Amino acid sequence: DADVTQTPRNRITKTGKRIMLECSQTKGHDRMYWYRQDPGLGLRLIYYSFDVKDINKGEISDGYSVSRQAQAKFSLSLESAIPNQTALYFCATSRSGGDFNEQFFGPGTRLTVL
């Protein structure tokens, strides 16, 4: 099945460490997104990319960076992790244009920063 995969699924790290979360998709979608989910806050957009050369900040991009290595790969980095970045991180993809606005989500990465 075409899918959105995320690695790792769980990660515990210490304050100040650099962390990379990876997302891959086999859906052939051109758009990719990174969200974080916190209890009671829903999903908030960190970064999004409409194609390989297009990267945009979302609602809460401070402390994060991204890399779109290929159409199918979109990585999220925390350069120096801090405890309030402890959250569930989701990658999503969508096709551009028309009715194809539905976003498909990966399984999530649970990140704990001690």
Added chain:
Amino acid sequence: AQSVSQHNHHVILSEAASLELGCNYSYGGTVNLFWYVQYPGQHLQLLLKYFSGDPLVKGIKGFEAEFIKSKFSFNLRKPSVQWSDTAEYFCAVKRYGGSQGNLIFGKGTKLSVKP
């Protein structure tokens, strides 16, 4: 600022009860509307979506939602809930113009269904 409001943080129902979860948005232009569901420990899955046409939209698992443009609302309904509907439900809005393709999510409503 544009926002999506879900009125209930946590709803507790018994099996067979009827469900209505509220969702209101603040954007006045053309929108696409979505309800996603997140079962415990799982990722978000699309329940239903509205783009245009009939404002009553039917989704999977017996869910439906009604778009009322004058009220900026897109409430989710199910006539008779099951224990397996226990999950968190998120309303999301995509607006035309600006950052096309981006969704704005509500904060979610947890539904607990007692067997």
